[in-house]
Structure formats: structure tokens, C-alpha cells
Amino acid sequence: MTRTRSVxxxxxxxxxxxxxxxxxxxxxxxxxxxxxxxxxxMQQCVQLSGxxxxxxxxxxxxxxxxxxxxxxxxxxxxxxxxxxxxAGCFDADTAVRCARMGREILxxxxxxxxxxxxxxVLGDQRTLLPDPLETLRATETLVKEGFxxxxxxxxxxxxxxxxxxAGASCVMPAGSPxxxxxxxxxxxxxxxxxxxxxxxxxxxxxxxxxGVGTASDVVIAMELGVDGVLLNSAIAKAEKPELMAxxxxxxxxxxxxxxxxxxxxxxxxASASSPEIGVITSxxxxxxxxxxxxxxxxxKTT
Amino acid sequence: xxxxxxxLSPNLHANVSETTIEITVNGVVRQVGAGTTLASLxxxxxxxxxxxAIEVNRRLVPRSEHPRCRLRCGDELEIVSLAGGG
Numbered sequence: 340m341t342r343t344r345s346v347x348x349x350x351x352x353x354x355x356x357x358x359x360x361x362x363x364x365x366x367x368x369x370x371x372x373x374x375x376x377x378x379x380x381m382q383q384c385v386q387l388s389g390x391x392x393x394x395x396x397x398x399x400x401x402x403x404x405x406x407x408x409x410x411x412x413x414x415x416x417x418x419x420x421x422x423x424x425x426a427g428c429f430d431a432d433t434a435v436r437c438a439r440m441g442r443e444i445l446x447x448x449x450x451x452x453x454x455x456x457x458x459x460v461l462g463d464q465r466t467l468l469p470d471p472l473e474t475l476r477a478t479e480t481l482v483k484e485g486f487x488x489x490x491x492x493x494x495x496x497x498x499x500x501x502x503x504x505a506g507a508s509c510v511m512p513a514g515s516p517x518x519x520x521x522x523x524x525x526x527x528x529x530x531x532x533x534x535x536x537x538x539x540x541x542x543x544x545x546x547x548x549x550g551v552g553t554a555s556d557v558v559i560a561m562e563l564g565v566d567g568v569l570l571n572s573a574i575a576k577a578e579k580p581e582l583m584a585x586x587x588x589x590x591x592x593x594x595x596x597x598x599x600x601x602x603x604x605x606x607x608x609a610s611a612s613s614p615e616i617g618v619i620t621s622x623x624x625x626x627x628x629x630x631x632x633x634x635x636x637x638x639k640t641t
Numbered sequence: 642x643x644x645x646x647x648x649l650s651p652n653l654h655a656n657v658s659e660t661t662i663e664i665t666v667n668g669v670v671r672q673v674g675a676g677t678t679l680a681s682l683x684x685x686x687x688x689x690x691x692x693x694a695i696e697v698n699r700r701l702v703p704r705s706e707h708p709r710c711r712l713r714c715g716d717e718l719e720i721v722s723l724a725g726g727g
Contacts, residue, residue: 371725371726371727372725372726372727373724373725373726373727374725374727375725378725381725394726394727395723395724395725395726396723396724396725396726396727397694397721397722397723397724398721398722398723398724398726399667399668399719399720399721400667400686400688400693400720400721400722402666402667402669402686402720409692409722410723410724410725411692411723421723423723424726424727426726426727427726436696436699436701439694439701440694440696440701440719440721441694441723443694443701443703443704444691444692444693444694444721444722444723446704447690447691447692447693447694447704448691448692517727518727549727569727570727571726571727572727
């Protein structure tokens with residue numbers, strides 16, 4: 340009979356929760372509530388994703404064709420923090436009005452999300468790319484009015500730095516255009532933004548917002564060191580949204596844990612995982628490589 | 642805040658009593674009784690007050706002020722609620 344020795348001490352895998360301004364979130368995934376086939380499907384995906392925060396749009400009340408269906412009947416307000424957004428606004432003034440109205444509704448609902456807003460000020464209908472100047476203007480106004488501002492922006496490091504300087508509580512660069520599902524197109528820019536925003540302020544939160552298409556995109560974002568991911572279409576437009584919601588929950592955890600683990604260094608050549616000595620004799624002599632690739636430093640064997 | 646002086650023409654609104662005024666709600670013109678407050682309009686439209694936010698002439702009117710806010714002719718209202726979105 341063989342015996343496996345059990346490991347007594349369990350290593351500490353605990354992670355700091357995601358903090359954005361006065362808010363503490365139990366999940367690093369923020370989910371959008373649009374594009375689902377039904378409110379029921381949205382509700383199920385929110386639950387399966389394990390999110391603590393759902394972003395919602397502010398829209399004109401449909402006074403004539405309302406069928407009495409209300410998104411609020413499908414969001415557990417006791418457990419979720421709603422994040423009102425200014426999606427669809429193309430200038431700072433409209434975005435600020437939209438933010439104020441979102442806050443007013445959330446105050447009525449007595450949801451803690453009344454204190455913050457996902458600011459989105461767009462500059463172009465086709466690409467839905469943000470207008471950097473209007474976004475900055477709106478940020479300044481909303482910060483003055485006491486909002487905790489989560490800023491959707493492009494992956495431009497300078498714009499990101501300006502938004503932080505203007506008082507944004509969280510900067511949220513897009514991985515690729517909204518709803519495009521192209522993933523993180525420029526990981527180098529995300530890295531630079533992380534360096535800019537976290538220099539001397541390591542707990543400053545940064546979230547990748549928009550562009551995620553599938554679970555691997557989330558993992559890549561999290562492995563880069565961002566604090567969270569905000570996504571909508573990747574779940575809502577999957578063939579089986581409920582299944583993708585589950586995948587996203589796992590992906591955020593996998594990516595975050597991998598980031599905390601500190602990945603191994605990449606190497607051009609292989610490094611055997613099994614002992615290289617003590618291999619039984621072969622009848623064919625091993626082929627020797629004459630020299631290593633000149634630029635590759637010889638790996639240290641310890 | 643922008644306010645309009647109300648001048649109702651009886652000829653244009655023959656079937657409407659003289660005690661109504663014209664306002665715009667979410668881009669659509671409506672007749673409401675003169676002296677209607679925002680709170681009573683919310684009731685007439687069967688809205689849940691806690692679930693909507695209302696601007697009158699692009700200025701947010703907090704819920705607590707709805708009972709006191711009397712609508713005037715030409716007022717432009719935006720009534721919004723939450724919708725699915727990302």
C-alpha cells in the first residue's frame with residue numbers, strides 16, 4: 340500500500356477585494372445588463388457570473404408601449420450594487436445630466452450605487468470610441484458634484500493619466516471597441532496605463548471595459564494586472580450565455596490568481612521537467628545541438 | 642430655468658378645456674390640467690416615483706420637490722428609468 344503524505348499548512352490564497360472609491364466589490368467582474376434575449380436570461384447570467392455589480396443604462400421611460408416589464412424586477416437589489424452608466428451620450432453636458440438622473444433613480448431605490456457612475460462620452464457612432472476631451476470635461480464636473488467616477492476611455496496612456504488627475508476613481512480603458520469582441524488589441528498600452536496609474540499608488544483601480552469576446556480575453560486582461568473586467572456582449576451574445584457567464588466567473592479568478600502567482604519567465608528553448616540524468620540507455624545516441632541561438636542566454640541550472 | 646409664458650389658443654384646442662396646458666414629455670406633446678404638479682403627473686402616467694428621474698427644462702427636479710413643482714405651459718420634461726445596458 341502506498342501512502343501520500345498530506346500537506347498540513349494550506350498556503351494563503353486570500354486576495355484583497357476590489358475597492359473603487361468607497362465601494363468594495365466581492366467579485367472582479369462587472370456585468371452589463373443589455374442585449375440579452377430576456378430579462379430572465381440576464382438575471383440568470385448575472386447570478387452565474389458571480390458578479391457583485393451590474394451596470395444599467397438610463398433611458399426615456401416608454402410611456403406608450405410599456406408592457407409593464409421592468410428590469411428592476413430581475414435584479415436582486417439587496418445583493419447587487421447597480422452602476423448607472425451614461426452610455427449613448429455624445430457630449431459632456433448630456434452625460435452629466437444622465438449621471439444626475441441615474442443617481443436620482445438609485446437614491447429612490449436606496450441602492451448604494453447612487454454614489455457612482457460609469458462615465459461614457461462617445462465621439463463616433465460607428466466605432467463608439469470615446470471623446471477624450473468631452474470625457475475629461477464631464478469627469479471634472481461630476482467629481483465636483485461628489486460622484487465616484489468610473490471612466491470609460493480608450494487605451495491611450497496619456498488620456499488615462501489625465502482622467503486620474505481629474506479625479507476619476509477608476510480608469511477603464513477599452514481592450515477593443517465596445518461590443519466588438521476583439522479582445523485586448525494592445526496589451527502594451529494596458530501595461531503602460533497600469534504603470535502610469537499605479538506608480539506610487541498601487542491600489543488605484545483599473546478595469547478593462549469593453550472589447551472582451553471570450554474567457555481567454557478576460558484571463559489576458561487580468562494577467563496583465565488590471566483589477567477587474569467589465570463586459571456585456573461577450574456573455575449576452577454567446578450562443579449559450581448562461582454557460583459563458585460561468586466561464587467568465589472562472590476566467591476572472593484564473594487570470595487574477597495567475598497574476599498574483601507571478602508567471603514563469605519565457606524562454607526560447609525547452610527545459611525538461613523530468614531529471615535529465617538517470618535515463619535508461621538508448622541504442623540511438625542523442626542528437627546534440629552544436630550551439631544555442633546566439634542571443635539566448637544559457638539558462639542557469641540550479 | 643427656462644419658463645414659457647402660456648398663451649392657449651381656444652381655436653387650436655377647441656376640444657380641450659381652457660384649463661389645460663401643453664407640455665412636452667420625452668419629445669411628445671401632451672395636454673395636462675393647468676396647475677398639475679410633477680407628482681400628480683407621475684401618478685397620471687402610472688409611474689413608480691422611486692423608479693424614475695425627471696428633468697424639467699433640462700434641470701433635474703429631485704423627487705422631494707415633485708409635489709411642489711407645478712408644470713407650466715411649454716415645459717419640456719425628460720422622464721427616465723433604468724434599462725438594460727453595458
